[in-house]
Amino acid sequence: MTIRILAIDDSRTIREMLRYSLCQEGFEVTVAEDGVAGLEQVSKIKPDVVITDINMPRLDGFGVIDGIRQGTDHPSVPILVLTTESGAELKDRARRSGATGWIVKPFDDGKLISAIRRIASVSPQ
Amino acid sequence: MSSLDELRWTFFLECAELLEALDDGFDQLSEADPGDPLDLEEVNAVFRSVHSIKGGAASFGLEELVRFAHEFETVLDAMRAGRLTPDRDDWRVLRQSGDVLAELVAAARDGVGHDAARQAEIGRALGAMIGAHSEATPALEDATDAPIFAPTPIGLDGAEAGEAIFAPLALDLDDAPMPSETDISDPETPGLRLFEIRFAPQPSLFENGHDPVHLFRELSDMGRFEVTVDHSALPDAPQPMRCYLNWRIALETRCDEEDIREIFEFVDPLADIAISRVNAPGTDAAGPGATSTREEPGTPDPLDALLVDPSAIPAAPSTPAAKASPGPAQKQASRPTHAAGSPAPQEPKASQKTPSVQARKSTVRVDLGLVDDLINIVGELVINQSFLSQSIIDAGLSGRTQVSAGLDEFKNLARQIQEGVMSIRAQSVKPLFQRMARIVREASAVAGKPVRFETSGETTEVDTTVIERLIDPLTHILRNAVDHGLESAEARSAAGKPSEGAVRLSADHRSGRVLIEISDDGGGINRPKVLAIAKEKGLVAPDATPPDEEIDRLLFKPGFSTADVVTDLSGRGVGMDVVRSAIQKLGGRISIASEPGRGTTISISLPLTLAVLEGMVVKVVGQTMVVPINAIIETLRPGPEDIEPLTEGAEVIRVRDQLVPIVDLGLVFGYPRTRKPAEERVLLLVETEQGRRWALSVDEIRDQRQVVIKSLEENYGRVPGVAAATILGDGRIALIIDPEEAIRTATGLDLIANYPNSAATKKPEAQHVDA
Numbered sequence: 001m002t003i004r005i006l007a008i009d010d011s012r013t014i015r016e017m018l019r020y021s022l023c024q025e026g027f028e029v030t031v032a033e034d035g036v037a038g039l040e041q042v043s044k045i046k047p048d049v050v051i052t053d054i055n056m057p058r059l060d061g062f063g064v065i066d067g068i069r070q071g072t073d074h075p076s077v078p079i080l081v082l083t084t085e086s087g088a089e090l091k092d093r094a095r096r097s098g099a100t101g102w103i104v105k106p107f108d109d110g111k112l113i114s115a116i117r118r119i120a121s122v123s124p125q
Numbered sequence: 126m127s128s129l130d131e132l133r134w135t136f137f138l139e140c141a142e143l144l145e146a147l148d149d150g151f152d153q154l155s156e157a158d159p160g161d162p163l164d165l166e167e168v169n170a171v172f173r174s175v176h177s178i179k180g181g182a183a184s185f186g187l188e189e190l191v192r193f194a195h196e197f198e199t200v201l202d203a204m205r206a207g208r209l210t211p212d213r214d215d216w217r218v219l220r221q222s223g224d225v226l227a228e229l230v231a232a233a234r235d236g237v238g239h240d241a242a243r244q245a246e247i248g249r250a251l252g253a254m255i256g257a258h259s260e261a262t263p264a265l266e267d268a269t270d271a272p273i274f275a276p277t278p279i280g281l282d283g284a285e286a287g288e289a290i291f292a293p294l295a296l297d298l299d300d301a302p303m304p305s306e307t308d309i310s311d312p313e314t315p316g317l318r319l320f321e322i323r324f325a326p327q328p329s330l331f332e333n334g335h336d337p338v339h340l341f342r343e344l345s346d347m348g349r350f351e352v353t354v355d356h357s358a359l360p361d362a363p364q365p366m367r368c369y370l371n372w373r374i375a376l377e378t379r380c381d382e383e384d385i386r387e388i389f390e391f392v393d394p395l396a397d398i399a400i401s402r403v404n405a406p407g408t409d410a411a412g413p414g415a416t417s418t419r420e421e422p423g424t425p426d427p428l429d430a431l432l433v434d435p436s437a438i439p440a441a442p443s444t445p446a447a448k449a450s451p452g453p454a455q456k457q458a459s460r461p462t463h464a465a466g467s468p469a470p471q472e473p474k475a476s477q478k479t480p481s482v483q484a485r486k487s488t489v490r491v492d493l494g495l496v497d498d499l500i501n502i503v504g505e506l507v508i509n510q511s512f513l514s515q516s517i518i519d520a521g522l523s524g525r526t527q528v529s530a531g532l533d534e535f536k537n538l539a540r541q542i543q544e545g546v547m548s549i550r551a552q553s554v555k556p557l558f559q560r561m562a563r564i565v566r567e568a569s570a571v572a573g574k575p576v577r578f579e580t581s582g583e584t585t586e587v588d589t590t591v592i593e594r595l596i597d598p599l600t601h602i603l604r605n606a607v608d609h610g611l612e613s614a615e616a617r618s619a620a621g622k623p624s625e626g627a628v629r630l631s632a633d634h635r636s637g638r639v640l641i642e643i644s645d646d647g648g649g650i651n652r653p654k655v656l657a658i659a660k661e662k663g664l665v666a667p668d669a670t671p672p673d674e675e676i677d678r679l680l681f682k683p684g685f686s687t688a689d690v691v692t693d694l695s696g697r698g699v700g701m702d703v704v705r706s707a708i709q710k711l712g713g714r715i716s717i718a719s720e721p722g723r724g725t726t727i728s729i730s731l732p733l734t735l736a737v738l739e740g741m742v743v744k745v746v747g748q749t750m751v752v753p754i755n756a757i758i759e760t761l762r763p764g765p766e767d768i769e770p771l772t773e774g775a776e777v778i779r780v781r782d783q784l785v786p787i788v789d790l791g792l793v794f795g796y797p798r799t800r801k802p803a804e805e806r807v808l809l810l811v812e813t814e815q816g817r818r819w820a821l822s823v824d825e826i827r828d829q830r831q832v833v834i835k836s837l838e839e840n841y842g843r844v845p846g847v848a849a850a851t852i853l854g855d856g857r858i859a860l861i862i863d864p865e866e867a868i869r870t871a872t873g874l875d876l877i878a879n880y881p882n883s884a885a886t887k888k889p890e891a892q893h894v895d896a
Binding site for chain 2 (some may be wrong): 011012016020028054055069075078079084091095100101102105107
């Protein structure tokens, strides 16, 4: 089955890059431009993996993680945080909110893809 | 999306929007009352703009841009954390930082250099802001210790979780033999260490998308690996989403404990993890358990050592990079990030409550050529509709017939489509104005004159191409305004003006055209000086005493410059004549008004689009022609006494106090001279680039309307005096006249009186600038 990915990032460039890299891998990619739109998509498409930025308007990445873990009907989806931030404090916060992984931008295609495959491959669907 | 090029394109497009948002944010913030606390939402929006540019830039390896964006962002972060409240000087630096950022973006985009000295200077000023205002050190901390790639723990999806619990834990070991005591303690492989890892997750492990299988895959990538599972806690009726198992893992690896811990990093809050070195001969380790940090006393000892079947599950398709030497490999991969490592926001709450401060524009990229094609087709549609109307009338079906009503609706729709398509090409002048704001700030800095720059009408929409072609003229005019228009601060003070000069840029729609005005509150045009220079350069006869209006027009003469000194800003030989011809090429007109001691205003009037032209439809010797309205100053219906014949059939007309040569348009295009009586002719008064006036003689004026411009050059060839063609409502082709060229042609053919404009009318307010 195709792995469905939801990428949430307020930067169009990053969204397009993710779409480009991940589609080439045969993943099905949906994008959202902020946390609020992201949460809507989570409920709608039930992705296999969520990739989210931290700094975003309307609802930031922490809000996305909290929202997914506590507020949606798809609470245990793996969530990868993809951000330029790398401070231990933020990372810790993400972890405690329930992030599944943390990847620092600029991301390496190969690593991101293998990370996705790792966390998504469990679901034979 | 496809290629990397397109991604770059997207990036720079987005940068333009982000820079615009940045400027907006600064406008908002700096306009606020200095006493009020900063609008955190706005600060956040500004921060995000710079942050996004940094993020994208890092992806493309644009190191200079990343570096500067990071310095910038650090200051903005201090602002949003409340550690910095910018004062007036700080705002100036922030503005300039925005300019430098824009310059770096442009440099990266165009692959050109940038002003590194300025960047460094502004960078230092940014650094000083934090140094000066914050107790805390700027949070550049994570530039080196960035935990780059947290090898990722795993998620289970719903029902499969139960299955996974019961599935044998099968791990790929790269066909390596199972580790044994002898292997592990082999003294010939120094650097190999043996770790024991106890992993006791909480039942809720799966809730965060983790799965032990994938952690184990990561570990198995690091070296030889053996795992035993404790399922003693497994109840009779396990719930699928709960985890009841514990594991004990033996790992032989060259990696250190940190690397292992990193794999468990995100599982940490949901599990007890104990990592300990097993004392083995030949290793340099301390005693057993020496490095363990989380020994969990309650963890039951493993029951069964389940041997793993290496063939049961395929290898995780992971990259082996982490296995070999995770440290260096990761650090290299993330090198750009180091520079970009950004400070942790001190008030993350603030970023959550940012509502729609920065509602992103959603845009579609379209080839302009396609839009132009569409405009052409719509043009045809409109023509076609005129045809139909005519046919219906001819068929006697006009009036209250169904056909007629349907046609009205058709007309209406066609008009809407036309307007819609035109508006696709339209774009607000805001980015242009923001760019000009930068120009003014730069000019202000170089000239050493404090300037207050005001804009209005930023939302006015103009054709994309028009906007592009306005950049150079406006840049020139604004530099002029700062450099020549405004007096020095001392002179201003002496004249009782505020020392800060004002430059205004405004845009507005006025009767189907766009009016752009640039004004300053400087000293106005120094007419005696302009005249002196003109005489010196031979542009004016030594004894001439031209009226003010004409003196002002001298500024548009090629090569004219009043600058005493050629400055960095202007006066490099590019004069107002270039500006004027650029504007005229856009179908625009430019005029200048000045009042000594009060300032100068330059007005530019432009068509909304280049695809359509407002034209006057005229008849010349039975032919229909279109004269661009923007070229026509006024139309005259002369009486016999107004026209004075000169030699060779050439004529002039007295327009108020001025004698204006008459150009017979029919003659220009090779028709025989038809000497109609004056009262049967119509004269179109036009002004050429040199500021001279001429009267184009036509037979009659038919109409004034918008016409779709069709290139004649592309479809036929170049004809002197003809700018383009159009198709009229009746389907006939009409030529659009280029008056300037038509007059030149006529002059060349010696068809008209070679008679200079001399005695001119007095227009009290018209005046000037310099170039």
